Structures are given as structure tokens and as C-alpha cells.
Amino acid sequence: MTHKLDLIGFGGVGQGFVEILREKGQQLKAANEIEFKIVSISDLYKGSLHHPNGLCLDTVMKTVKETGALYDYPDTPGLVRGWSSEETITNSNADSVVEMTFTDVQTGQPAIDHCTVAFTNKKNIVMTNKGPVALAYDRLFSLAKENGVKWLFEGSVMSGSPALRLPELTLTGNDITEIRGILNGTTNYMFMRMEDGLTYEEALREAQEKGFAEADPTADVEGYDVLYKILILANVVLGYPLKREDVTCKGIANMTTNDIKEAKEQGRRWKLIGSLKKTDQGLLATVQPEMVSLDDPLAGISGAMNAITYECDLSGPITLVGAGAGIKETGFAVLIDLIHIERTK
Numbered sequence: 504m505t506h507k508l509d510l511i512g513f514g515g516v517g518q519g520f521v522e523i524l525r526e527k528g529q530q531l532k533a534a535n536e537i538e539f540k541i542v543s544i545s546d547l548y549k550g551s552l553h554h555p556n557g558l559c560l561d562t563v564m565k566t567v568k569e570t571g572a573l574y575d576y577p578d579t580p581g582l583v584r585g586w587s588s589e590e591t592i593t594n595s596n597a598d599s600v601v602e603m604t605f606t607d608v609q610t611g612q613p614a615i616d617h618c619t620v621a622f623t624n625k626k627n628i629v630m631t632n633k634g635p636v637a638l639a640y641d642r643l644f645s646l647a648k649e650n651g652v653k654w655l656f657e658g659s660v661m662s663g664s665p666a667l668r669l670p671e672l673t674l675t676g677n678d679i680t681e682i683r684g685i686l687n688g689t690t691n692y693m694f695m696r697m698e699d700g701l702t703y704e705e706a707l708r709e710a711q712e713k714g715f716a717e718a719d720p721t722a723d724v725e726g727y728d729v730l731y732k733i734l735i736l737a738n739v740v741l742g743y744p745l746k747r748e749d750v751t752c753k754g755i756a757n758m759t760t761n762d763i764k765e766a767k768e769q770g771r772r773w774k775l776i777g778s779l780k781k782t783d784q785g786l787l788a789t790v791q792p793e794m795v796s797l798d799d800p801l802a803g804i805s806g807a808m809n810a811i812t813y814e815c816d817l818s819g820p821i822t823l824v825g826a827g828a829g830i831k832e833t834g835f836a837v838l839i840d841l842i843h844i845e846r847t848k
């Protein structure tokens with residue numbers, strides 16, 4: 504079975520996903536009898552390529568590594584260049600679109616439009632972008648359903664760690680009363696490096712170099728990235744139509760190495776915590792830095808690792824610990840969603 508893909512957005516995660524297919528494509532074909540074939544790549548500044556029979560991934564990666572763009576990919580009969588994202592989604596022969604453009608924390612665009620165009624053209628969407636899920640979940644979910652296509656976004660919360668599929672599939676039957684965790688890799692990595700003595704700016708720069716941070720890292724340090732993940736968890740896992748204005752949100756942008764040092768002197772550690780709690784007054788949602796004591800299990804979650812605890816009425820608390828950011832880890836989330844589409848056909 505061949506599953507044809509359009510990649511929309513070809514930054515860190517997009518390239519990480521292509522590397523995974525280069526390394527594991529044959530193995531995946533043998534184990535699952537699925538061949539994932541990339542027929543289009545469309546990126547704002549790197550350019551756009553489409554070939555109905557598939558692009559050569561070795562040449563794509565060589566071209567982007569050598570030139571930073573796709574314009575020097577060689578001409579072959581049938582190759583189309585220059586389609587915009589929407590033209591790619593509309594015109595290509597792909598079965599699924601993988602949406603990996605930047606997350607716009609104000610509007611969710613252009614990714615919301617990409618979903619609308621894909622669904623009305625009867626294409627599945629797999630995405631790591633948080634915007635459409637956080638801001639337009641109900642509308643897009645209905646649109647995908649009306650058009651008989653799938654919309655999967657495991658990578659939007661905790662990258663390759665199954666923070667959404669765990670409650671959906673494995674914890675089902677429980678009433679989840681509370682969700683709480685460390686949900687941003689960049690800030691957690693920054694706390695670790697600031698404890699090592701780096702300044703706020705140095706720690707942020709490192710997180711950017713490692714591919715953890717958003718294109719605009721304000722989203723990470725002001726807490727909006729966690730806010731979006733909290734909206735996704737509320738809407739998707741708890742089925743509660745939470746909006747961004749319902750969430751109290753404070754980030755770490757004003758924190759200094761002194762704050763980190765003071766916490767250390769008190770035998771404590773800062774963590775940026777996102778939480779959702781069902782109360783008699785409704786769903787209480789917060790994002791804020793908290794000082795946790797060193798014997799709190801969250802204190803041991805360091806670097807770009809994240810952790811999330813689901814308080815369940817039947818099974819008790821279940822905690823998932825795993826990568827919260829990273830190029831390959833997030834590329835894996837794309838892969839597992841695509842395999843899931845094939846397995847549930």
C-alpha cells in the first residue's frame with residue numbers, strides 16, 4: 504500500500520520527518536506493508552516541489568542542506584515548482600497532508616486554512632501545529648468528519664510522547680478529573696541550563712539551536728505554548744470547549760538566574776506548570792511557574808523532557824514522562840499518526 508503525502512512547512516520537524524523516512528522507510532514497508540511517498544513539499548521561503556510519482560528524498564535533503572532551500576532540486580519530467588501551500592493541497596495527488604508550519608498563537612493561521620482546504624478536498628491531515636486544534640477544534644473536527652477524512656495531531660502536545668493517544672485509547676472508561684504537568688521543552692531546558700550557570704539569554708539561544716523553541720520563542724517563554732497545549736487537552740481529552748481567555752497564563756520571561764539560585768538555596772526548583780482541574784465552578788485552567796520541592800517527582804524532569812499526570816477515578820493517577828520537544832521526536836509523532844491512519848482504514 505502506498506500512502507502519498509504533501510509536506511506543508513519544511514523547517515526542523517519537516518526535515519526530521521524526511522530523515523526518519525530515509526532511515527526507516529524500507530523497514531516500515533516490510534513491517535507494516537505501507538510505503539509513505541512524499542509527492543509535495545511546500546515551504547514559504549525554501550520553495551515548493553511536486554512530483555506525482557514522488558520526490559527523491561536523498562536529493563531533497565542534499566539540496567536543502569547545501570543551499571538552505573529547494574530551488575536547486577534538479578528538473579525531472581513531471582516536476583512542478585512554485586505552488587503555494589493551498590495550491591499544493593488542492594492540486595496534488597496526495598492522500599494526506601502533513602502540516603508543520605509555525606504555530607501562530609494569535610490566529611492559528613495559515614494552518615486553520617490549510618486544514619479547511621485539505622478537508623474539503625477529501626485529504627487527511629496530520630499535524631504538529633497547535634493553532635488549529637487549540638482555536639478551531641469543534642469546527643475543524645466536524646468538517647473532517649463531514650468529508651470522511653481523518654485529523655490527527657499527536658505531536659501537538661509533548662511531541663513524540665503519546666500524551667493524547669494515552670488518554671484516548673488506554674485510559675478510556677476513567678473519568679479524568681485533573682491534568683497537570685510540565686508541557687514545554689524550551690523553558691524546562693532553560694531552567695536546567697540556568698541552574699548550570701547560563702544566563703536567560705544563553706539558555707534560550709541553546710534551546711533554539713537544538714530545535715526545541717518556536718519560530719518566535721516569545722510563545723515559549725510567555726507561556727502561550729503551554730496555554731495552547733492546555734486548550735488542546737481540555738477540548739480533546741476532557742471534551743470541554745475551553746477558550747484562551749478562560750486560562751490564567753504567566754510565563755517565565757521575567758525570571759533571572761537569581762530566581763533560580765534562590766530556589767536552589769531553598770532546596771527547590773522552578774517548573775512551568777500547566778494544569779486543568781474539574782471543579783463545581785467549572786474547569787479551572789492555569790499556566791504558571793511554580794517552585795517545586797526536590798522530592799516532587801516533577802523536580803526530576805529536566806531538559807526538554809516533559810511529564811503529564813492524568814488523575815483518573817478508576818485507575819488512579821497515571822503519569823507519562825517523555826520528550827516534550829525535539830526534531831526527531833516530533834517527526835516520530837507524524838509517523839505514528841500516519842501509521843494509525845493506515846491501521847484504522
Ligand SMILES: NC(=O)C1=CN([C@@H]2O[C@H](COP(=O)(O)OP(=O)(O)OC[C@H]3O[C@@H](n4cnc5c(N)ncnc54)[C@H](OP(=O)(O)O)[C@@H]3O)[C@@H](O)[C@H]2O)C=CC1
Pocket residue numbers: 511512513514515516517545546547548549588603604605606613631632633658659660661662714715716717718827828829830833
Ligand atoms: N520543534 C519541536 O520540538 C516541536 C514543534 N512543534 C510544532 O511543529 C511545527 C513546526 O515546528 P518546527 O519545524 O520546529 O518549526 P520551524 O520554524 O523550523 O518550521 C516551520 C516551517 O514552516 C514554514 N512556513 C511558515 N509559513 C508557511 C506557509 N504559509 N506555507 C508553507 N510553509 C510555511 C517556515 O518557512 P520559512 O522558515 O521558510 O519561513 C518554516 O520552514 C510548529 O507549529 C511547532 O509549534 C510541535 C511539537 C514539537
Ligand SMILES: N[C@@H](CC=O)C(=O)O
Pocket residue numbers: 659661662686687688689690715716717723728827828829
Ligand atoms: N516549543 C515547544 C515545542 C513543542 O511543542 C516546546 O519547547 O515544548
